[in-house]
Amino acid sequence: MCSSLKGQYEISEEIGRGRFGTIYRCYDVVSGNPYACKIIDKSLLTDETDQQCILNEPKLMSLLTPHPNILTIHNAFEDQHTLSLILDLCLPLTLLDRLTASTVTPFPNACHVITQLLQAVSHCHRSGIAHRDLKPDNILFDSRDVLKLADFGSAEWFGGDGGSLMTGVVGTPYYVAPEVLMGREYDEKVDVWSCGVILYMMLAGAPPFYGDSAVEIFESVLRANLRFPSRVFRNVSPAAKDLLRKMICKDPSRRISAEQALRHPWILSGGESETAELT
Numbered sequence: 001m002c003s004s005l006k007g008q009y010e011i012s013e014e015i016g017r018g019r020f021g022t023i024y025r026c027y028d029v030v031s032g033n034p035y036a037c038k039i040i041d042k043s044l045l046t047d048e049t050d051q052q053c054i055l056n057e058p059k060l061m062s063l064l065t066p067h068p069n070i071l072t073i074h075n076a077f078e079d080q081h082t083l084s085l086i087l088d089l090c091l092p093l094t095l096l097d098r099l100t101a102s103t104v105t106p107f108p109n110a111c112h113v114i115t116q117l118l119q120a121v122s123h124c125h126r127s128g129i130a131h132r133d134l135k136p137d138n139i140l141f142d143s144r145d146v147l148k149l150a151d152f153g154s155a156e157w158f159g160g161d162g163g164s165l166m167t168g169v170v171g172t173p174y175y176v177a178p179e180v181l182m183g184r185e186y187d188e189k190v191d192v193w194s195c196g197v198i199l200y201m202m203l204a205g206a207p208p209f210y211g212d213s214a215v216e217i218f219e220s221v222l223r224a225n226l227r228f229p230s231r232v233f234r235n236v237s238p239a240a241k242d243l244l245r246k247m248i249c250k251d252p253s254r255r256i257s258a259e260q261a262l263r264h265p266w267i268l269s270g271g272e273s274e275t276a277e278l279t
């Protein structure tokens with residue numbers, strides 16, 4: 001572990017583990033404030049893509065700081081063997097853990113969760129950054145239950161309005177947008193698709209596109225046949241379904257932006273709207 005890190009932070013117990021690193025609770029030795037410390041073992045970064053992802057993450061996170069719904073990077077330390085990031089400390093349960101544990105659908109506070117996520121994504125897009133791997137596993141909450149978007153390892157700088165298009169198949173089967181799978185150039189709207197899938201999961205308790213293997217899931221995503229089975233959607237308002245159709249829209253040029261989604265009647269009504277006029 002880096003000696004300058006040891007001088008500034010006291011590392012405490014392990015609170016999580018990823019593919020390349022371990023997350024510890026830590027304390028600033030001067031203020032006593034608690035943080036999370038992600039220590040990445042560089043020897044595990046064997047291929048160039050992994051190295052790129054890990055080095056990308058702190059750079060892009062710093063560009064996005066501060067935003068209340070984006071995990072803040074407070075400090076970074078590097079030596080020959082490790083890269084250590086000092087991050088906001090969050091609760092151990094991700095949105096995926098909460099969804100898995102939930103026995104009720106729609107998921108309580110679905111509108112509040114998606115509003116915070118869209119605020120984070122809209123800030124990323126205004127800053128010229130696409131996250132490209134939005135999924136419930138990357139959504140954390142702090143001790144006040146404020147959503148914190150994490151894991152910018154697959155994020156890409158596209159340069160904002162009129163910026164360049166992106167290429168490359170990145171993302172996770174259930175949440176990836178069809179234009180990514182088609183191998184075409186794409187823009188930041190891929191994130192809106194993933195937010196739509198996350199909202200659908202919160203409202204229905206299941207993903208909109210599924211299959212028994214990654215290939216089957218991809219085929220289902222490519223068909224993009226969005227359905228609202230009445231058994232699971234009977235408690236979901238027409239306004240919420242309208243928003244889902246506009247976010248999980250196969251044609252990215254017709255898909256709404258994160259900013260527009262934040263102005264949708266269902267979001268503005270705090271998820272209560274059954275009768276709001278649809279746009």
Ligand SMILES: Nc1ncnc2c1ncn2[C@@H]1O[C@H](COP(=O)(O)OP(=O)(O)OP(=O)(O)O)[C@@H](O)[C@H]1O
Pocket residue numbers: 015016017018019020021022023036038071087088089090091092093094137140150151
């Ligand atoms: N800032 C944080 N505060 C509290 N817990 C965290 C924090 N960051 C990550 N964790 C916990 O540690 C786990 C692993 O996080 P990490 O970001 O290393 O890996 P990952 O995103 O799950 O996986 P990978 O990087 O391998 O794709 C998370 O699932 C979460 O439970």
